[in-house]
Amino acid sequence: MNGSYYEAKSANTVGPGLFLFSEINLHSFLGDTSIVIGNHYPTPPTTNFASIYYVFTQSQVRLDGVTAFNGGTIYSADGSIVAQYDGLNSPSYVNQPWDKFLVANLASQWGSTRAGNGTFSLFAGGFFTIPASQSRLALSSDEELIPYKNGTALMLFMSPANAANSLGGVILAYKGQFTYYNMEGLNLVSPDYAKATVQSKLPALSNGQLFAANPVIYPTQNEFIWIVPYYYDSGTGIVQFQGIAVMDASNAGNLVIQPNQGSIEQTRDLALAGLLAGNTGNQTQVTKVNGAVQAFVTYVQSGNTYASIELNGTYYYATANSLPFSQWVQALQLKPGETVQLQVQGTEIVNLAIPPQ
Amino acid sequence: MAVPVYLDLIILTVMNVLLSFIAFGLPRRTHGVRVERGEYDRLPTGFAARTAIIVIVSVVFGLLLILGETPFLYQFLIDFVLVGLLASASRLRDIDSPRRTASVLVVLFLLTGVGAGAYYGVYSQVNNSIYFNSLLTFAPGSALFANSTLPVGKLPLVSEDYANSIASSHLSDFGGSVQLVDNEQIVHDNQPY
Numbered sequence: 001m002n003g004s005y006y007e008a009k010s011a012n013t014v015g016p017g018l019f020l021f022s023e024i025n026l027h028s029f030l031g032d033t034s035i036v037i038g039n040h041y042p043t044p045p046t047t048n049f050a051s052i053y054y055v056f057t058q059s060q061v062r063l064d065g066v067t068a069f070n071g072g073t074i075y076s077a078d079g080s081i082v083a084q085y086d087g088l089n090s091p092s093y094v095n096q097p098w099d100k101f102l103v104a105n106l107a108s109q110w111g112s113t114r115a116g117n118g119t120f121s122l123f124a125g126g127f128f129t130i131p132a133s134q135s136r137l138a139l140s141s142d143e144e145l146i147p148y149k150n151g152t153a154l155m156l157f158m159s160p161a162n163a164a165n166s167l168g169g170v171i172l173a174y175k176g177q178f179t180y181y182n183m184e185g186l187n188l189v190s191p192d193y194a195k196a197t198v199q200s201k202l203p204a205l206s207n208g209q210l211f212a213a214n215p216v217i218y219p220t221q222n223e224f225i226w227i228v229p230y231y232y233d234s235g236t237g238i239v240q241f242q243g244i245a246v247m248d249a250s251n252a253g254n255l256v257i258q259p260n261q262g263s264i265e266q267t268r269d270l271a272l273a274g275l276l277a278g279n280t281g282n283q284t285q286v287t288k289v290n291g292a293v294q295a296f297v298t299y300v301q302s303g304n305t306y307a308s309i310e311l312n313g314t315y316y317y318a319t320a321n322s323l324p325f326s327q328w329v330q331a332l333q334l335k336p337g338e339t340v341q342l343q344v345q346g347t348e349i350v351n352l353a354i355p356p357q
Numbered sequence: 358m359a360v361p362v363y364l365d366l367i368i369l370t371v372m373n374v375l376l377s378f379i380a381f382g383l384p385r386r387t388h389g390v391r392v393e394r395g396e397y398d399r400l401p402t403g404f405a406a407r408t409a410i411i412v413i414v415s416v417v418f419g420l421l422l423i424l425g426e427t428p429f430l431y432q433f434l435i436d437f438v439l440v441g442l443l444a445s446a447s448r449l450r451d452i453d454s455p456r457r458t459a460s461v462l463v464v465l466f467l468l469t470g471v472g473a474g475a476y477y478g479v480y481s482q483v484n485n486s487i488y489f490n491s492l493l494t495f496a497p498g499s500a501l502f503a504n505s506t507l508p509v510g511k512l513p514l515v516s517e518d519y520a521n522s523i524a525s526s527h528l529s530d531f532g533g534s535v536q537l538v539d540n541e542q543i544v545h546d547n548q549p550y
Binding site for chain 1: 359360361362365423424426428429430431432476477479480481482483484485486487488489490492493494495496497498499500501502509511512513514515516517518519521522525526
């Protein structure tokens, strides 16, 4: 995650890029020529990276033309087969029991032929008198692999056909479960759009270029945000981490670009703090506090006005940024003894209501 | 059903021999002897010689398909159509045999090819979609991550290019003659790598 790395020297006799029969695709294919070659990837079966297994996923063309998930083979370093699994019932250390390219492929076909909810047609895109379907979806070029429950989930992002800038839905593949989250009502921007927005804010360099890559969606308390790291590419194979941009997924204008502050973690936290005004992620819950104001004071710190309220023995504060304008004006006019209903995040007031007397 | 490589080749070869018999009829002694109007049968007439050629060509063709990692079902279809067409077409050159039968066979194999291509190449996306739809469950967008706490520290923020760049800067640990062949993001011990 943070750019630190492990080295594992493992003389694998079967792997990608090796000669002829040691090449993992052909090696596996010769054992069973009925398969469709899938994705393969190295994976450490234990936590210490002492040995590296190679997982080879495969699928099979059925008679009806469907390319179906068909398990995989796990090779140890000496090329012997450690385990074989059927379908999607993989050993627990296997991250992706499916071929991720096939998942993307199926998702893409599923989206493009969608003529309605659960009905599919070759002519979903319209043909002569057949009108184009409103349900068609197109796959975005970005994918995301995240820790999920006790394993790994692959996330694919889909946009409505011909509307690549908005997010139509998310397909989350987790072991044998595939879930489609319909994002249509949430008014979110697509990963491509998030990337392009960040890219547009980056300066042009005389040598090499800055580029945004790998947007990651993340839910905060109330909204989804895009976290987009950006990198420097020298053009000669040197890529360096430059910073992280964080944007509100439903409001692309709400964007914080944080240049590198030493480590990816630190940069990310600063960027998040910038966007969420000090509240990163789900550490702080919004809680409700009611009561009579015991003390009220306003003060100015670093040019910002703070309104501080003592309620039930605890101090809370509000700033012009933390409250909507009308509530902020109400907050400034509070007097000791008044009854208020607050919603607070930590000690920051995010909503203020004065109940009618 | 696993189809090991030798079984693959045997099936293709046997099919090709049978197909050539269907197209040509069983070999006859007199076959190809007469030469009229500049046409003649280039195939050797003997049963053994013809079968040997078909076996060799089948194995070579099968090996090419295997090196191309073509799934067996597609190999079977490609081979069926190709050999059928070839055999029927060369029968058209044979002045001894009725031309109508040969023409019908050519048309049949052509139609099979076009049909299989349309079904497996084009229509399969609908079947694929139905298959994928049967695997999918549906949920509202707000439910994403609702039952799973995803700490912000576990988000993958390293791009492929960056990973390659880091790896390439440490390759000297492995000595010379090294090559970066592949990268893959994995999640290990609940951390993305």
